[in-house]
Amino acid sequence: MKPEIIIFHDLCIFLVILSTLSIFNTKNSVHSVFFLILSFFFFSFILTIFGLEFLALLYIMIYVGAVSVLFLFVVMMANTKLLFVHSRASFPLFISVALMVLFPLYIFLNFWFVDIFFDKNSKYAISNSFNYPIQEFDVLTTPNVIGQILFNQFGFSVVIAGIILFIGLIGSIFLTIDFKAESVLHDSSYAQLCRTTVTAIYAEQKKIKNEQSI
Amino acid sequence: MIKNQLITNALLFVIGLIGCGVNHQNIIATLLAIEVMLLSAGLNFGVFSNYLNDSYGEIFSIFILTVAATESAIGLAIFIIVYKLKGSISLNFFTFEKKR
Secondary structure (H helix, E strand, C coil): CCCCCHHHHHHHHHHHHHHCCCCCCCCHHHHHHHHHHHHHHHHHHHHCCCHHHHHHHHHHHHHHHHHHHHHHHHHHHCCCCCCCCCCCCCCCHHHHHHHHHHHHHHHHHHHHHHHHCCCCCCCCCCCCCCHHHHHHCCCCCCHHHHHHHHHHHHHHHHHHHHHHHHHHHHHHHHHHCCCCCCCCCHHHHHHHCCCCCCCCCCHHHHHHHHHHHH | HHHHHHHHHHHHHHHHHHHHCCCCCCCCHHHHHHHHHHHHHHHHHCCCCHCCCCCHHHHHHHHHHHHHHHHHHHHHHHHHHHHHHCCCCHHHHHHHHCCH
């Protein structure tokens, strides 16, 4: 690996941790969503460094393009800027607990876990036996490989993921709907089911237009 | 390089966990903490799929992405309901006391 890439990777790691910590350190919720978008970008840089460029583009498309924009829309619509003035009260506690947990975790991972699993001479070393040089000449691209595995071996899981997304759609509509308001739900279901092409609205409009033209 | 990345993933997961647990003022920050935790788990799958030259990690990362999208949608729906009912986004209002 080239040293420039390693330095860029370290920079990306630093910026990811900084922007992730900044999510919980802002007074305004809109700013914390912006910091989340920033950390998503650096995450996708890291994925690109590791050679997972399809996954990086997918993360940018779905997280930044859909999820974060949804968050931003809801936060800006709710306009909660003035409502949590004392939100920084728990931040020193957060920092102290984080340091107490993270520093031993760093030591643990650096001196025990990594040396055991990533040293080639170790007994518990993870085997890397699939690293053939012929994969450089392989004509299968990454979306091709992912699609083949996804639809051949994980077909049932894809169906379950679709059901989960459908539950999310129906659940969010059902939760946010206002049953007391005069909405479409108070239409008579009998009148809806009796509707044909003759009695529909566009047929009426067409009839009116014809009468006007005559 | 993978060593640094794994340490970073664990660190981000712990940041998300602590941000989810400590924070009691803001629902949005809790949702963002859950997003960060799911993201670090997906990145861990991706890094190991690169290390082992195995595409299953990317597949599971895509499934994690699906779950994260659904979770954020339903969480924001609950946020809108609580904001409509209480006029506040504090997590302490989940006790649903009568506010005067």
